[in-house]
Amino acid sequence: MSMFRRTRRVLLAMAVIAGLQPVVLAHAGPPPAPDTPAPPSAATAVADARVSADVLMDSYDQEKAWFASSWWNSAVALQTIGDYMKRTGDERYLDELDHSFETNKGPFPAGQRSTDEIYGNFTSRAIDDSGWWGLNWVTAYDLTGDQKYLDMAVTIGEFMNEFWDTSTCGGGIWWNEERTYKNAVTNGQWVRLTAELHNRLPGDTLWLDRSQEAWDWFVGSGMINSDGLINDGLRDDCSSNNDTVWTYNQGLGIGAALELYRATGDPELLEQARYLADSALESDVLVKDGVLTEWCEAAGRSCDDNQKQFKGIFARYLMELADTTGEPAYQQVVADQADSIWANDRDVVGRLGLRWAGATDTQPNVFDWRTQASALSALIADVPQEQPRRTLSAAASPAVVAVLPASGTATEVGLDVRVAATSARPEPLPVTVKATGPRGWKVTADRTLRLSPHGHADPAQATVPVTVRVPAGTADGSYPVSVTVTARSGLTYTARAEVLVAGVVDFAAGSPEEIPWLWEAGGSGFSGGGSRYADGESAFVYRFPFPAGTTSAQVTLEIDNQYVVEVGPDGESWTTVLTEDEQIRDGSNRAEHTLDLTEHLGDDKAAYIRVSDAFPADGWGGGVYHVSATYEAP
Template identity: 60%
Template sequence: MVLSRSRVVRALVAGVATLAAGLASSLVSSSPAGADPGGGADGPTATARARVAADVLMSSYEPVKAWFPSSWWNSAVALQTIGDFAERTGDRRYLPQLDNTFEKAKGVFPAGYLSGDPLLGNFTSRAIDDSEWWALTWIQTYDLTKNPKYLDMAVTIAEYVENYWDDTCGGGVWWDAERTYKNAVTNGLWIRLTAELHNRIPGDRHWLGRAQQGWNWFTGSGMINAQGLVNDGLKTSTCQSNNETVWTYNQGLAIGAGLELWRATRNPELLTTVRRLADSAIAAGGLVSDGTLTESCDVPGKVCDDNQKQFKGIFLRYWMDLTDTTHDRRYLAFQDRQAAAVWENRDAAGRLGLRWSGVTSPADPNVFDWRTQASGLSALIADVPARPPVRSLSAIMTPAQPVVMSASESATHLRLVARLQATAPAGERITADVQASAPASWTVTPRQASVTLRPTGNAVPAQAEVELDVAIPGGTPDGRYPVTVTATSGPLLAFTTQAEILVARTVDFDTGTAAELPWLWDAGGSQSHGAQNRFADGNAYFVYRFPFPSGTASASATLTIDNEYHVEVSGDGRQWTTVARETRHIHGGENKATLTFDLTPHLGPDKAGYVRVSDSFPTEGWGGRVAHVTAAYTE
């Protein structure tokens, strides 16, 4: 979730809005007068929150492979969420990324390249539900662009899926090509997909027939239990419900399937069933804990896998459809509460977490990654009015550097940039008053500024910047400190952002933890599967930056590292020198060692040192893995 600082500078200069929204930034919006009576943010603030969160999500998009690293179907859902964002807010900045994925990922790929399964072309594989997710993504993209190639692809995928409907258990689509399981997700997707095709293809009868057939089978299959909750699937041997976990995305898909079919037929019985499914979800014993949507695995003491991290967002996508369709204030109030919880409980880096309730502890921390970001973004999108406001204002901070304090210096200076984005009708100017504040005894310059933005509508927000010089007094204790910027324009537009600055005298952290984030200069497509596990496979890499004090005489970095690593060091983050490379084919970590690298000859004029880890055998997929990092210096 981090952009390199060199990339940030280029992004700011070019006005490209893929800035990571500050992995060291805590993003806090105010809610001016006019907030929704259901408890949600007012329209401009809701739009600004969604825009900030979408930018954070898209900072994890990998443009070469054209996906979100390590997850195939999750990438489809994340991209559809970006499509939802574009449709809801009018912001069209990320349509090129959608097309990039369409063109680059529609071919045939071996197992392990984009998916654990071989990809058969046209976004199909042995995982039938994965194929359906991609079809829905391309229908969403068609809705945004009206380019028929996207709708044609969705039809091609639907024709592939159709081959996996048969009479076993009276009907239904199989979950996999091996025909081992008929379940809720595959068939909820099938109904929604076929109904969406019908509603977009003039004169269609075929896909409507498939959607009605699917709905009749699904609602009669027994997967909807007596409480109105959707169990996971059917026992293949008996064709009875297996009474297994009620996942939020299955409940949401059933609601979404019924709504799209209702739009096709206007059959009132469909809305009756949809309302029962919705009411059951939020009733006692349903899917809500203390007013917040809760997955059975995202409570303390349990762990959600990478798939389950996105389930609640899928529920909210179709819940948004429910509120748009019924205008029921009960449903709207629930939706508003989810958006408020998601935003309130983001982390210090502005990321949206797995547990929307925010429950966390040192022993069982909340989880934050691009999947949880995509899921939470759906809740924020739902909070944006169906007719988005024409004016909005947001603010973010560029990623703040950690500060390694010297024992001798009187003060350390840090440069931050506050970037504002605004939408308004073309020709209208938005003048924003910017106020900055810092902890007592710190100095931030300027404390007040005024900037003028010249929007041209909603499609591409206008941008402006305010540079800040932050002086941190010598002797400041180690800790995390906020620098706050509030931007206001008139009585209705206001947004506040915070950069959390880490002051430290030592560098010592496990990878894959919150302690790593301030030092992670550029994630470079790397991945982390929990504490002491950051790795870079293929063309991925990751870079740490250590801003040593100006009086540093010598410095070093120590990494606990294994597998097929390639380690380079630099003084500017651009010119690199190799200091270690594993020449053996190591896949099981048997070469794990603690290696120390002298940074002294490579320190830049500002005494910063950079360490980059990548893959010494990019074609194998067992790149450098780091568990622990320390850095030391002498003055």
Template identity: 60%
Template sequence: MILSRSRVLRALTAGAATLAVGLVPVLPAGADPGGGADGPTATARARVAADVLMSSYEPVKAWFPSSWWNSAVALQTVGDYMQRTGDRRYLWHLDNTFEKDKGVFPAGYLSGDPLLGNFTSRAIDDSEWWALTWIQAYDLTKNRKYLDMAVTIAKYVEDYWDDTCGGGVWWDAERTYKNAVTNGLWIRLTAELHNRIPADRHWLGRAQQGWKWLTGSGLINADGLVNDGLTTSTCKSNNETVWTYNQGLAIGSGLELWRATRDPRLLTTVRRLADAAVRAGGLAPNGILTESCEAPGKSCDDNQKQFKGIFQRYWMDLTDTTHDRRYLAFQARQAASVWDNRDAAGRLGLRWSGGEPNVVDWRTQASALSALIADVPARPPVRSLSATMTPAQPVVMASSASATKVKLTARLQATAPAGQRITADVRASAPAGWTVTPRRASVTLRPKGNAVPAQAEVALEVTIPAGTADGRYPVTVKATSGPLLAFTTQAEILVARSVDFDTGTAAELPWLHDAGGSQSNGVQNRFADGNAYFVYRFPFPSGTTSASTTLTLDNEYVVEASGDGRQWTTVARETRHIHDSSNKAAHTIDLTPHLGPDKAAYVRISDSFPEEGWGGRLYHLSATYAG
């Protein structure tokens, strides 16, 4: 549930992007819109990004940590990815979540609200997100249990439609607010149910009723943009922020209802909503989808980080339905900008147009992944090739007297029809004066279709010359197979002789050895609640004789140190129950007793009272060494 999401930010700043509005040219299905990545490349990019997202999935609680409705949207995005590409590796994760999380849970276990069973809660929109996720799972598997769950949730939501303001579903069980998101979801959900249940009339009637109410409620303003909600006392639009997901849901709900009825008036409204989103003054200044909270001096909360991906999901539905070149070109531009602004580890940020600070977490990853999925052709290519590097951002605290060696692994994934082999030529390059061994290798992969990509690895050793200046250095691998398959990836090696960073920034990431389910809500903020933790690794030079670290942290923390990342010693602990940051302070810890044989040291931060959910929060870290 999104609390006060529309009541604190001003209206979206007018943008400069302009798309002509007029007659819609229709392309044949599968035609190249011009400007998007080729099919194999688009598929490979989506696969790399999906794998990064799923590295944050927590299998015990079966969600993405600390966000309930966001987890539903992320899982639906993974379902979109599997449906679009044919990759089926993550079906288990959908079923794991379904089976583990369909019960009743107290407040705080998986959500701020108590969960009432069957993925319902007092947050009506949260319940609807889960219903759409299970319809996606049904589409993938044809397992009726998922569709039955969606029906159960829809029946729960149905009880929150009443005649206040002429109709509409309430946002919450307390019936305090009627808004665009809850009702856009309601129309999409009921229309999807109708389109999957033979001889249904009930859900179709609900969808049509919802659409009539939404389009007549005043929520769609004179510019064709969807405001957030109604002022309950007057039943008039509150004229508050046009969030991208509200616009996307209005488009998506109209499209699904059109599939149910083939009423051409629905597509006319959908096109009006789409054109409004991308014309000047809409939601895409300079042609790139942008949330109003991305403006200078503002910040997007954890909910808002995911809004643009929801818009992009339903924009993909729009391009699949209309094949409009203008809409396809916009879609391709989003994907290209998202990909061009990823970091070395393949992480996708909040700001699709780039720029700093560009917050990165699993929510931003899921959101931007939707843009990459949309760029994959509706009929995906069977053959594809991708490559990634591990570790993607290694740190070297190089010695001035001798060369330093770093081991990397190039990981290749490929799909092709069973019986076809993909032989990939792998070429590695490093900065001038460095050496990388081998510079060239040949790898043969034997795919068996799209469902589980074939994998192969190439071990690389990089030698960094003595005296290399501090900085970030790329090691590049390009994998090619014939004239049609090619993919380039990089590792970014950080050479550093000092450690000093704020958490929640790009400067932190190379040192972050294991995120461990921790969260970061922005600059100077990384925290570990419950059973979560986070680990930093400091590879001090070989001649190091002493080292220490200074941590600025608060709340209920445990700090442990290790020389190998396996055997841990507690070096600091907050024994009081503190939830208000009143103990925020800098703590200097001697790492000398914890240096490993290779002079590396590890620091782990976790929660001293995991049952409370107010774990250790770190703001700043520095480390020094001598030798």
């Protein structure tokens, strides 16, 4: 462990990274004195996290009680929601945590929750997958005090302990049941989980002994290189493979040392956590221009679905280090990540992307629930430890409204703005709502509403309708609409929306162009092959608001696998128009199908298309690749 005993560089020297300044941001510094209201930026940090958590939970599949098509990623996303609730006091998603526990604690055959068989109790041949679920259930226990969550974490810990093996490389947990690899992620998890169990089980010595043994093995394994960065794992000869340094391995190392420090009070462990954090933040391997950046984000590379969530794990444990030490420079780094995400990494519907610094000409951004969960961890880290007295947020739904305008006629569209507020004490809170749009447009929403928040656990909410009148002759394009809500004590928050004026409907599934037409995601996922798909009981809906006077309309879907396609005039009543009768799983039936919508247009000339799974039991639902629509109108 000699690498940890060297004189630690002065932390404030981190300010040389991309202009970081060793100062405390108002919204990331020490908690304010009890009688001093938190600054407005603290309330904004909570509001940003709240609206982003809501966007993440929009992707939660209520039927399967997880996030579509990713087993371990779902564990990390659920822990992120747990972190959000712990940090903000907002308890609205406790039922979802419990639903996930009760729905998924049993066994599943291969292909239902993971490519691997799930044995029950959130365990499988992938030992690190089990570790993520164990960490999640400890967080759920901390939130609720419900013993079943801690018991499950113990069960998972005992399962993992079966793969601690001193006969190879002197110790360490195997990464998989086949015992082919000892790596950083599984062993970082193991130290953290065992220390967490010790800290929550009165009178424990067993889990503490395991944690200390594992930490000593980990720091002596050779996976931590001479720069203080953690390589991915060990070769067969037990030397470091010098493989890619990933943010999540570094973050788990920090988190493991911190939890063991809490267990023992050993100051050297806190220094070790600092060392791993300083090494990461001072290195251009993991930080570019002051923003966390994964190796796979470079030009010419791409991050897979696993790698999309790595940085959030680092942010989780950097938050703990900032909390534990109170060091301004760590708090500054946390604040810089959140600021960059909110300014550069957020699309109009509130999705947070892979690249926290934003897209470039050569490095486009990627948005899905995994990137949402990861970036949300950075926003949570920026929330102050002590709740601001009041918070206020707003979010538009839908955030992008599509208009297919009739010739020579103004078009009116509507959206809703959900306003939410919390207050430490029960009190009435008048909120003023004002909406603005492009010059010459009529946007109506100005009003004052009265919310009555009672604490932070369940934000008081109200929905404000907004009417937007698009002038006749408006050129195709996207037009911004903003809705600003204000309340006393300097609280203010702005929700944004866009109106897409389009002459044609033509988009690829999963592309930004799909957003205005996707009425309801309905638990659907997006495949690596380029399709939006609906498995099991999930279904997604497109809406096409054809202009007044439309006399005929058609839609063409490029679709494959086991699909059911329904159409309807109102999003509630449906007629089946296309079904795959065979259990096709390989996409061999991929083809374009053109459907006549004329008889299914609503009174407002809108048409709705719903895609679901023809064989919901086997997990190979219909996948849509491309959609286009045409119509005839005066």
